[in-house]
Amino acid sequence: MKIKKEVTIYDLAKELNYSPSTISRALNNHKSISKKTIKVIKEAAEEMGYRPNNLAAGLRNNKSNTIGVLISRINRPFMASLISGIEETARKSGYNVLISQSNDKYENEVSNCNALYDSRITGLIVSLSMETVDMGHFQKFMDQGIPIVFVDRVPDNFNSYKVVIDNYTAGYSATKHLIEQGCTRIAHFAGAQHRNIYEERKKGYLDALREYGLPIEDNLIIHFKTLSFEEGDKATKKLLKMDNPPDGIFSANDTAAVSAIMCAKKMGVDVPGELAVIGFNDDPIASIVQPSLSTVSHPASKMGAISARRILDHSGQNYDTDLSEITVLGTEIIVRDSSLKKAKVLEPK
Amino acid sequence: MKIKKEVTIYDLAKELNYSPSTISRALNNHKSISKKTIKVIKEAAEEMGYRPNNLAAGLRNNKSNTIGVLISRINRPFMASLISGIEETARKSGYNVLISQSNDKYENEVSNCNALYDSRITGLIVSLSMETVDMGHFQKFMDQGIPIVFVDRVPDNFNSYKVVIDNYTAGYSATKHLIEQGCTRIAHFAGAQHRNIYEERKKGYLDALREYGLPIEDNLIIHFKTLSFEEGDKATKKLLKMDNPPDGIFSANDTAAVSAIMCAKKMGVDVPGELAVIGFNDDPIASIVQPSLSTVSHPASKMGAISARRILDHSGQNYDTDLSEITVLGTEIIVRDSSLKKAKVLEPK
DNA sequence: ATAAGTAACGGAATCGATTGCGTAAATTAA
DNA sequence: TTAATTTACGCAATCGATTCCGTTACTTAT
Numbered sequence: 001m002k003i004k005k006e007v008t009i010y011d012l013a014k015e016l017n018y019s020p021s022t023i024s025r026a027l028n029n030h031k032s033i034s035k036k037t038i039k040v041i042k043e044a045a046e047e048m049g050y051r052p053n054n055l056a057a058g059l060r061n062n063k064s065n066t067i068g069v070l071i072s073r074i075n076r077p078f079m080a081s082l083i084s085g086i087e088e089t090a091r092k093s094g095y096n097v098l099i100s101q102s103n104d105k106y107e108n109e110v111s112n113c114n115a116l117y118d119s120r121i122t123g124l125i126v127s128l129s130m131e132t133v134d135m136g137h138f139q140k141f142m143d144q145g146i147p148i149v150f151v152d153r154v155p156d157n158f159n160s161y162k163v164v165i166d167n168y169t170a171g172y173s174a175t176k177h178l179i180e181q182g183c184t185r186i187a188h189f190a191g192a193q194h195r196n197i198y199e200e201r202k203k204g205y206l207d208a209l210r211e212y213g214l215p216i217e218d219n220l221i222i223h224f225k226t227l228s229f230e231e232g233d234k235a236t237k238k239l240l241k242m243d244n245p246p247d248g249i250f251s252a253n254d255t256a257a258v259s260a261i262m263c264a265k266k267m268g269v270d271v272p273g274e275l276a277v278i279g280f281n282d283d284p285i286a287s288i289v290q291p292s293l294s295t296v297s298h299p300a301s302k303m304g305a306i307s308a309r310r311i312l313d314h315s316g317q318n319y320d321t322d323l324s325e326i327t328v329l330g331t332e333i334i335v336r337d338s339s340l341k342k343a344k345v346l347e348p349k
Numbered sequence: 350m351k352i353k354k355e356v357t358i359y360d361l362a363k364e365l366n367y368s369p370s371t372i373s374r375a376l377n378n379h380k381s382i383s384k385k386t387i388k389v390i391k392e393a394a395e396e397m398g399y400r401p402n403n404l405a406a407g408l409r410n411n412k413s414n415t416i417g418v419l420i421s422r423i424n425r426p427f428m429a430s431l432i433s434g435i436e437e438t439a440r441k442s443g444y445n446v447l448i449s450q451s452n453d454k455y456e457n458e459v460s461n462c463n464a465l466y467d468s469r470i471t472g473l474i475v476s477l478s479m480e481t482v483d484m485g486h487f488q489k490f491m492d493q494g495i496p497i498v499f500v501d502r503v504p505d506n507f508n509s510y511k512v513v514i515d516n517y518t519a520g521y522s523a524t525k526h527l528i529e530q531g532c533t534r535i536a537h538f539a540g541a542q543h544r545n546i547y548e549e550r551k552k553g554y555l556d557a558l559r560e561y562g563l564p565i566e567d568n569l570i571i572h573f574k575t576l577s578f579e580e581g582d583k584a585t586k587k588l589l590k591m592d593n594p595p596d597g598i599f600s601a602n603d604t605a606a607v608s609a610i611m612c613a614k615k616m617g618v619d620v621p622g623e624l625a626v627i628g629f630n631d632d633p634i635a636s637i638v639q640p641s642l643s644t645v646s647h648p649a650s651k652m653g654a655i656s657a658r659r660i661l662d663h664s665g666q667n668y669d670t671d672l673s674e675i676t677v678l679g680t681e682i683i684v685r686d687s688s689l690k691k692a693k694v695l696e697p698k
Numbered sequence: 699a700t701a702a703g704t705a706a707c708g709g710a711a712t713c714g715a716t717t718g719c720g721t722a723a724a725t726t727a728a
Numbered sequence: 729t730t731a732a733t734t735t736a737c738g739c740a741a742t743c744g745a746t747t748c749c750g751t752t753a754c755t756t757a758t
C-alpha cells in the first residue's frame with residue numbers, strides 16, 4: 001500500500017497563502033498573529049490532518065518534551081505505581097514518558113542512561129540499580145543542565161533533586177509497633193546496605209531497640225540479597241529453628257514478610273501469637289495473606305507525580321550542583337492482623 | 350552554572366579534518382570508510398564525549414527508533430509484565446519505549462494516540478481501553494505504514510497485527526476443570542462483553558457447560574463492570590445467599606476470584622469443599638491467598654516480547670490492510686488449592 | 699498632518715545527522 | 729602502460745519547525 005504524504009506547515013502555508021513562519025506562530029498562539037488568522041489556520045490544520053513533528057521541533061529547540069525514567073524493574077507494584085504517577089503528571093503537561101529498566105545491573109543502567117540522553121530528554125527520573133556505586137554516567141545530564149530526580153533509591157554522594165520517604169522513621173516506627181505489641185526479640189530482614197533505603201530502615205530498627213533497652217542480637221539481623229520469597233522462606237526457617245527464636249520480624253519488604261508468615265504457619269508457629277510480622281511497601285499481597293500483613297505504606301504514585309513535577313517546574317532554572325533539593329514524604333504504618341497481639345487501642349477523638 | 354556545548358559530528362569533523370559525511374558514515378560503520386578511519390573517528394568521538402542526537406537523525410530519517418505503548422493502566426501485574434517484555438526486547442535492538450495509559454477512557458486513548466504519533470514512533474503497541482469502540486484514531490498510523498500491534502484486548506473490526514491468548518479455550522478449560530472436580534452449578538464472573546477477552550472467556554465457559562450437559566443459569570452469570578475486589582465481594586455474597594448457591598466459580602480475573610474466596614471464608618463456606626474457585630491471570634495474590642487460587646496463567650512478558658518483535662521485524666514491509674496477522678499464545682491452567690476437591694490425579698509418565 | 703508606534707506578517711538561517719551524487723587517488727586488469 | 733575499477737572520501741541538499749530580524753500597512757498621539 002502507498003504511504004500518504006504527511007502534512008507539514010509548508011503544506012498549510014501553500015494552501016492558505018501564508019508563510020511557514022505565520023503557520024508556526026499561529027499554531028503556537030503567538031501574540032503577533034491575529035485571532036482571525038489563528039482560527040483560520042487551526043481549522044485548516046485540523047481539516048487537512050496536520051500533526052506536528054516533535055522531532056523537528058525538538059531538534060530546533062534542543063529538547064523533546066519527554067521525561068526519561070530509569071528504574072530497576074517495571075513489574076513490581078511499587079515501581080508500576082511510581083511510573084503511573086509520573087505518566088499521569090507528565091501527560092497533563094503534554095510530556096511523553098520514556099521508560100527503561102536496568103534489571104538491577106549497573107551495566108544496563110549506564111547504557112540505558114546513554115540511550116535516554118541521546119533522545120534529548122527534558123529530565124531524568126532515576127531509581128538506582130542495586131549494583132550502582134559510581135555516578136559518572138549521570139554527569140552529562142548535569143553538564144547540559146538537564147534535571148535529574150532520584151527517587152526512592154537515591155545516592156548520597158551526588159547532588160540533585162531527590163524524592164524519598166523517611167525510611168529511618170518508618171523503620172523506627174515499624175519496630176516500635178512490634179515492641180508495643182509485646183515483642184522483645186525482634187528479627188530484621190535487611191536489604192543491601194549500600195542502598196540508602198535499606199540502610200536507613202535498619203538504622204531505625206536498631207534505634208528503636210536501643211530506645212526500649214532491648215538487646216541487639218546480630219544473629220537476628222539477616223542480610224538479604226534481593227528480599228525474595230525464597231530468601232525469606234529460608235531465613236524464617238533458620239530463625240524459627242533457633243533455640244531461642246524471635247517473637248517478631250520487621251522485614252524491609254512485603255515479599256519476604258509474606259514468605260515469613262507462610263513459612264511460620266507451615267511450621268506450626270502462630271502469627272502473630274508466637275511471631276508478629278510487619279513488612280514494608282503495602283503491596284497487594286499484604287492484604288491478601290492470612291493473617292493479613294501489617295506494613296508500611298509508601299505513597300508510590302505520589303512520589304512519581306512529585307518527581308515529574310520537579311522536572312516540569314525546573315525548566316530554565318539554574319542548576320546548583322552544590323546542593324540537593326530533597327522532598328521527604330511521610331509513610332504510614334498499616335496495622336493488620338500479622339502484628340496485632342494486643343487488641344487495638346482506640347485513638348482518642 | 351554554564352552549560353557545556355554539546356559535541357556534534359561537525360565538531361568531530363573539524364577536529365579530525367574530515368567532512369561531516371565521513372564522520373557520520375564512520376559512526377554507522379558504513380562500508381565505504383576504511384577500518385582505520387572508523388577506528389580513529391570512533392575513538393575521538395568517545396574521547397570528546399560525542400553522543401548522537403536522536404532527534405536530528407530521526408527527523409532526517411522520519412523515524413525515531415521508538416516503540417509507543419498505549420495501555421489502560423500500568424500498575425496491574427499483567428500490564429507491568431507486558432511492558433517489561435516490550436522494553437527488554439526493544440532495548441536489545443536499540444529502541445526506546447514510550448508509554449502512556451488511558452485509564453480505560455476513550456478520550457485519553459485518542460489524545461495519547463496523537464501524542465505518540467507526533468513523536469513519530471516506529472510502531473505502536475495497544476491494549477484497548479474498556480470504552481473504545483471507534484478505531485478512527487488509529488487510521489493515521491496505517492496511512493503512514495506505521496505498524497500497530499494490538500495485544501490482549503484487541504478489536505475485531507480492524508486489520509493489523511494482533512497478539513492474544515486463546516481466551517475461549519482457556520475459559521473452556523477452566524470451566525471443564527471445575528466440572529471434573531465435581532462442580533455442577535458453576536457461576537461465572539464475566540467482564541465487559543464488548544471486549545473480546547471477556548466475551549471469549551464466557552463463551553468457553555458456556556460451551557463447557559453445554560458439553561457436559563449442565564444447565565446454563567442466567568442468575569449464575571454475573572456481569573462485572575471492572576472485576577474489582579469490591580464488585581467480587583458483593584457478587585459472591587449475593588450468590589452464596591441464594592437458595593441454591595453455586596458450588597463453583599470461574600472468575601474472569603484473579604482479583605474478583607480472590608475476593609470470592611475471602612468472602613466465602615468469612616461466610617463460613619468451605620473453599621473448595623463447598624465452593625471451588627478458579628481465576629484468570631495468575632497474579633501474585635493468587636499464590637498468596639489461602640486456599641491458594643487456581644487460575645489461568647497468561648504469558649504476559651512473552652506477549653510483550655512478541656509484540657515488540659513484530660514491530661522490529663516489520664520495518665519496510667508492505668502493510669496489507671486487508672488482513673490481520675494474529676499470534677495466539679497458549680495458556681496454562683494452574684491448579685492450586687481453591688479448586689482441588691479431588692486428589693490430583695497423577696499424570697502417566 | 700506628520701512622527702511615532704503597533705499590529706500582522708514574511709525571509710531566511712538554524713538545529714544535527716543522513717545520503718545521493720561526484721571525484722581524486724589507489725589498485726587491478728588487460 | 730593504459731584503461732577500468734575500486735577505495736575513500738567531500739559537497740550540498742534535506743528532514744520540519746522555530747525564531748531573529750526585518751517590512752508594510754495601519755493607528756494613534758501631538
